[in-house]
Amino acid sequence: MMREIEEVMNKVKAKSDHQPVFIQAIQEVYESIEPAVKRRPQYIQHNILERMVEPERMIIFRVPWVDDQGRIRVHRGYRIELNSAIGPYKGGLRFHPSVNSGILKFLAFEQTFKNALTTLPMGGGKGGSDFDPKGKSDLEVMKFCQSFMTELFRHIGPDTDVPAGDIGVGAREIGFLFGQYKRIKNEFSGALTGKGPKWGGSLIRPEATGYGATYFAQEMLNGRGDGLKGKICTVSGSGNVAQYTVEKLNQLGAKPVTLSDSDGFIYDPNGIDEEKLAWVMDLKEVRRGRISEYAKKFNVGFFPGKRPWGVQSDCAFPSATQNEISGEDARILLENGCILVSEGANMPSEPDAVRQFIDKKICYGPGKAANAGGVAISGLEMSQNSLHYSWPREEVDRRLQEIMHSIYTAASETAAEYGQPTNLVMGANIAGFVKVADAMIDQGVV
Ligand code: NDP
Ligand code: 2IT
Secondary structure (H helix, E strand, O other): OOHHHHHHHHHHHHHOOOOHHHHHHHHHHHHHOHHHHHHOOHHHHOOHHHHHOOOOEEEEEEEEEEOOOOOEEEEEEEEEEEEOOOOOEEEEEEEOOOOOHHHHHHHHHHHHHHHHHOOOOOOEEEEEEOOOOOOOOHHHHHHHHHHHHHHHHHHOEOOOEEEEOEOOEOHHHHHHHHHHHHHHHOOOOOOOOOOOOOOOOOOOHHHHHHHHHHHHHHHHHHOOOOOOOOOEEEEOOOOHHHHHHHHHHHHOOOEEOEEEEOOEEEEOOOOOOHHHHHHHHHHHHOOOOOOHHHHHHHOOEEEEOOOHHHOOOOEEEOOOOOOOEOHHHHHHHHHOOOOEEEOOOOOOEOHHHHHHHHHOOOEEEOHHHHOHHHHHHHHHHHHHHHHOOOOOHHHHHHHHHHHHHHHHHHHHHHHHHOOOOOOHHHHHHHHHHHHHHHHHHHOOOO
16 A cells, blocks of 8 residues: 555544544545555645545534433434535434444545535535434434434534435434424525425435435446346345335346345345335334334245345345445355345445455445435435425436436446456545545645
C-alpha cells in the first residue's frame, strides 16, 4: 500500500480502535482507490484521505420515552453528518440494539460514495438509535419516534440533511417521525424520504432498493451475455430489501428459494412465488412475526441459527446486514457454483469473502453500487417534493433502471480504465471517491 494511504490508515486505527466496521469500510475503499490516488497527486496535497474519514459533524443525544407499563426508558440517538461536498447530507436511520457510533460512521462513509454514484446531488449521512422496535407496541414505537425527532428536527431539513429508513425504520416509523417534524417546524417539506405515497412519498421508493439490486444483477449478467431467467437465487433477510428483491426476481423469471432473519433461514426449493411473498409481507409488515412461521405455513425447512449461503444457488442476494457472508460462506457459495453476488445490504461480505469474489471474477456488485437504488429514489422523492409534484410509477421505475444502468456503466468503465474490468469494487470506489474528492478540492479547506 502507498505510504500516504498507510499513514492515514494508521491514524484512523489509532483514533477508532473500538470501531472495527468503520476501519473495515475505510480499508476496503482506500485499498482499492490507490491507483487513482497515484494518478491524482492533488488528493495527497489537499489531504483528502484524512479529511474524508473525519465526519463534518456528529450529533449524539438522549432519547427518553415512556413505555406501555408507564416506565421511563432511555436510548441514545445519533446523526452522523459525514460529507456535504456534493449535496445535503442524505442517508437512512437504523433502529437496532447493535447501533453505535462505529456502525453509523461506517454506514455514513459508504453512503457518501454510494450517493455520489447515483448521479444525484446528495452528500452522505446516517443516524439511528440502539432502540429495538421488535416486540414494541405501535404506541411505544410512536412515542419513541416522537422523542427522537424532538431533538433531531433542529439538525435536519430539506436542504440540510434528509434522513430515511434503514434496518428497523420502515413506513410506520417514517410516518411517526415525519408527523412530529411537521408539528414542531410547522412546515410540510421533504425533510425525510420514504414517506407514504399519499403524503409526499415517491412511488417505487419502498421497492427501490430490492428492485435496484436485482436490476444491477441483470446489468452484470447482461455484460456477460447471460440473464436472470431460470437462475436459482438465495436471499438473506426478510425485511424491506429482501422482500422487493424476491418480488423483482420472480418478475424477471428467476427463482428465489431462501429468506432469513436473525433466528435462521427458510429454504423453499419450489421457489418463494408471488403468493407466498404476499404472505411474507403481511407476516413482516402487519403481524410483525418471524420467518420461521413460513416453514410451518408452507411445510418447508427452517434452519435455526444458520445463514442461507450453504444452499445451492446461481446467484446470492445478501439483504440483511453487515458481515453476513464470511470467508467460509464465500468458499461454499463458490464451490456450489454461485456466479453472482449482488449486495442489497451494506457491506454484507467480510474482506476475505470480497477477495474471493474478485479473484474468481464472478459478477460481484458491492453494496454501494448494487443497493444505491433506494437512496436514488429518495433523491427523486426530494426532487418531487421541491417541485410540489409527483411522478407516475412507470416514470420513477424507468428512472431507477436508468440510474442502475449508469452506476453499472460508471463502475465497469472505471474498472476497465484501471486494467481490472471485472473488479466493480475498484470501479465503484474510484468513481464515487473521485466525484466527492474533486468537489472537496473545489470548495477549499472546509
Ligand atoms: P429491515 O429492518 O426491513 O430488515 C432487516 C432484515 O435483516 C430483517 O429480516 C432482520 O431480521 C435481518 N437482520 C437485521 N440485522 C440482523 C443481524 N444482525 N443478523 C441477522 N439478521 C439481521 O431492513 P432493510 O431491509 O431496510 O435493510 C436490510 C439491509 O439493506 C441493511 O444492511 C441496510 O443497511 C441495507 N439497505 C437498506 C436500504 C433501504 O432502502 N431500506 C437501502 C440500501 C441498503 P430480524 O427481524 O431478526 O432483525
Ligand atoms: O443505506 C441506504 O442507502 C439507505 N438506507 C437508504 C438511504 C436513503 O436516504 O434513502
